Amino acid sequence: MTAYLLNLAQLAAIFGLLAASLNVLVGYGGIFSVAHAVFFGFGAYAGAQIALNVTPDVLLVSAAGGLVAGVLSLALALPALRVRGEYFVVASLGLQMVATTAFTEAEPVTGGLGGLVGIPPPQLLGFSLASPWAFLAVCLAALFGGLAVMRLLMRGSFGRSLMALRDSESAAEAFGKNVALLKTLAVALGCTIAGVAGGLFALQMAFVNVESFTLDQSVLVLAMVIVGGTGTLAGPLVGTLLLLLLPAALSFLPGIPPTEIGAVQQAIYGLAMALLMIFRPAGLAGRAQGKR
Amino acid sequence: MIERRMLLRAGLGAAAGGLALGRARAEAEPYVLGTLFPMAGPNAEYGTIFTEGAQLALTHLAADKLLSRQVVLKAEDSQGTPQGGAVGMSKLVNVDHALYVLIGFTGVSKAAAPIGTRAKVVMVNGGGVGPDLAGLSPYYWNVIPLASAEVSRIAPYLVAKGWKRVALIYMDDPFGNGLRKSMQTDLPKAGGEIAGLFAITPAEQQFSALAAKVRDAKPDVVYFASYGAQQAQIIKQLRDNGIDQQLVTYSGALIPSVRSLPQAEGLIFTVQTAPWSATDPVTRRFLADWQATHKELPSVYHQNYYNAVRLFGLLAHGLEQQGKPVDGDSLRAELLRVRRFALVGGEGTFDDLGDLSVPIDIETLKGGQPVKLD
Structure with missing residues (x-):
């Protein structure tokens, strides 16, 4: 049981970091992206290649993941940032579709749909992190480190400018804010952290393929942010715990015939999400509109 | 002094009693088989078919009293994704303590294989036909011909x-x-x-x-x-x-x-080869019982996952007869020792990778x- 819980805790920490990184875009910047799994994927593939060909050192893997995702986010997101609101959602949807195809086709780098297998167990400065406890500690350190950086930035002038942009892009521009620069920095920050999470994900799974970076994954991460509450530090964590752990908890429901287990779990899961959004529209940890 | 001796004797008696109880409980513990199939979404149809074949084999194992312990099936929904497969496999291995997991689909198999291999849990594929599923792990076997x-x-x-x-x-x-x-x-x-x-x-x-x-x-x-x-x-x-x-x-x-x-x-x-005209008792029994319940011919997927569970029964039976423990290593050793098994469709032969060869x-x-x- 302990090993299973540790496995879930590692995934929760990684997805918590991923959801928190999307919160920079959605919650603080008002940039609704449905392509965040793409940058998670860039980080995972970059990290997996480093682990397979250089060293499975968690620092190097995470740094490579963050760097690749951050740089590519600038190249890919800059043209899309010329549009705003629902038009950006559509632009990011296009980016997600293109990236999924690219992941599938770039077989020498990504392994295609077959993916990259045999990623070695993680290390830290030469010490093995094969123990689940040790790797969990690294994941938690990355999570809380990432949250600390976000807290620092969001409480400073960058964060306040970003939130002004979220509340009214025209008003922020009228007050002399450099909208394009703010958006670009928000995207770069969010995607770099997503890339770090991707590197950790590659080490945790020991296998990556395109099926982990599809539109479904992007929507799941967006749901984690919204269900938990946008624009708060705790919101994405609460959303991650709920959306990741609820299916796991439902798998313990006794007495369900094996052939019906998926349908029953999906029905309960969907119903819980719908009820939550009806009764807590600002998310579990979210603040009401007027209190922001 | 007498009191101390009595206390010591009582303590030893209690300890011995506890050991005996623990052993009896261990003997009564069932063998846990897991299934890791997509049970919701566009591929749920496969999950249902795969499970039905395994369930019939479990009924037959119980009826035959082939094993000294009960065999139970624990189902996990892989959601057809690597992440779902890894989480499901982790639960089957670490919570349910499954020692033999029925699996399908390439991405799920590749994500679950490292977890199963580390825990030395046998994984048997009867549905995925991707050529790269051969030799995925010493504990990953195929009971279906690959594409x-x-x-x-x-x-x-x-x-x-x-x-x-x-x-x-x-x-x-x-x-x-x-x-x-x-x-x-x-x-x-x-x-x-x-x-x-x-x-x-x-x-x-x-x-x-x-x-x-x-x-x-x-x-x-x-x-x-x-x-x-x-x-x-x-x-x-x-x-x-x-x-x-x-x-x-x-x-x-x-x-x-x-x-x-x-x-x-x-x-x-x-x-x-669908051996529905075969006359061997294993095939006849599978076919008769399947048709009695479902009123139609089974598919090869039903046959494969029936065979996967039957294979477990035969291997575990052999190990029990030899007084050996039933775990991933011993199951693999027994498979490579025996190689030929009476399965639905006739005698099946396994190669060094744990892959079954059958006519097409x-x-x-x-x-x-x-x-x-x-």
């Missing part, structure tokens, strides 16, 4: 029928690409040629443009390799768009959504039922 074997069987048949120019529609994934490579090797060897290669993706639903391209290639026959509900879409849209050439595929088409499709009438496919038939759909051609 390359099916292509080797159909290529000479197509040429012999005069269908030399083959248009190949294939899934752009390891399974589809493996099948394409086999076709590119086996078809010219048999005297045929590829009229055109058409890659599709798992999410594709519209095949009208594809049909136009296939028509332009002027093939004698159209071979497609997809899976799940998409197969019915391909067949229907090819026919609706005027492709009247013979359609050919592999064993993945043997699912209700394809069999019930009027446009699939006459579809030719390869499939491991060519069949067609008539009124939704498979009919043997060759």
Whole structure:
């Protein structure tokens, strides 16, 4: 049981970091992206290649993941940032579709749909992190480190400018804010952290393929942010715990015939999400509109 | 002093009693078998079929009292994704303590294999046919012929029928690409040629443009390799768009959504020999009990997962007879020691990788039922 819980805790920490990184875009910047799994994927593939060909050192893997995702986010997101609101959602949807195809086709780098297998167990400065406890500690350190950086930035002038942009892009521009620069920095920050999470994900799974970076994954991460509450530090964590752990908890429901287990779990899961959004529209940890 | 002796004796007695109780409890603990199939979403149809075959085998194991312990099945929904597969496998291994897991689908298998290998849990595939599933791990076995074997069987048949120019529609994934490579090797060897290669993706639903391209290639026959509900879409849209050439595929088409499709009438496919006319007692019993419950013939997937569970019963029985523990290592050693087992379809032989070799038939759909051609 302990090993299973540790496995879930590692995934929760990684997805918590991923959801928190999307919160920079959605919650603080008002940039609704449905392509965040793409940058998670860039980080995972970059990290997996480093682990397979250089060293499975968690620092190097995470740094490579963050760097690749951050740089590519600038190249890919800059043209899309010329549009705003629902038009950006559509632009990011296009980016997600293109990236999924690219992941599938770039077989020498990504392994295609077959993916990259045999990623070695993680290390830290030469010490093995094969123990689940040790790797969990690294994941938690990355999570809380990432949250600390976000807290620092969001409480400073960058964060306040970003939130002004979220509340009214025209008003922020009228007050002399450099909208394009703010958006670009928000995207770069969010995607770099997503890339770090991707590197950790590659080490945790020991296998990556395109099926982990599809539109479904992007929507799941967006749901984690919204269900938990946008624009708060705790919101994405609460959303991650709920959306990741609820299916796991439902798998313990006794007495369900094996052939019906998926349908029953999906029905309960969907119903819980719908009820939550009806009764807590600002998310579990979210603040009401007027209190922001 | 007497009191101390009495206390010591009582303590030892209690300890001995506790040990005996613990041993009895351990003996009564059931063998846990796991299933890691997609049980919701577009591939749930496969999960249900796979599970039904395993359930019948469990009923037979219990009825035969082949094993000293009860065998229970724990089901996990893999959601058809690597992440879902890894979480499900972790639960089966660490919480349910499954020592033998039935599995299917390439991505799920690859994500679950490292977890199963670390815990030395045997994983048995009876549904996925991607060529890269061979040798995934010493604990990963296949009880289904992989796609390359099916292509080797159909290529000479197509040429012999005069269908030399083959248009190949294939899934752009390891399974589809493996099948394409086999076709590119086996078809010219048999005297045929590829009229055109058409890659599709798992999410594709519209095949009208594809049909136009296939028509332009002027093939004698159209071979497609997809899976799940998409197969019915391909067949229907090819026919609706005027492709009247013979359609050919592999064993993945043997699912209700394809069999019930009027446009699939006459579809030719390869499939491991369905031994429904075999006279061996294992096959007769499987068939009789299946038909008594379901009022129709089983599919090869039912057969494969029945065989996977039956294989566990035979291996564990052998180990129990030798007084050995039943775990991943001993199951593997027993498989490699015995090699030949009485399964549905006759005697099955396993190779060094743990893959079962079986003969392959060519069949067609008539009124939704498979009919043997060759």
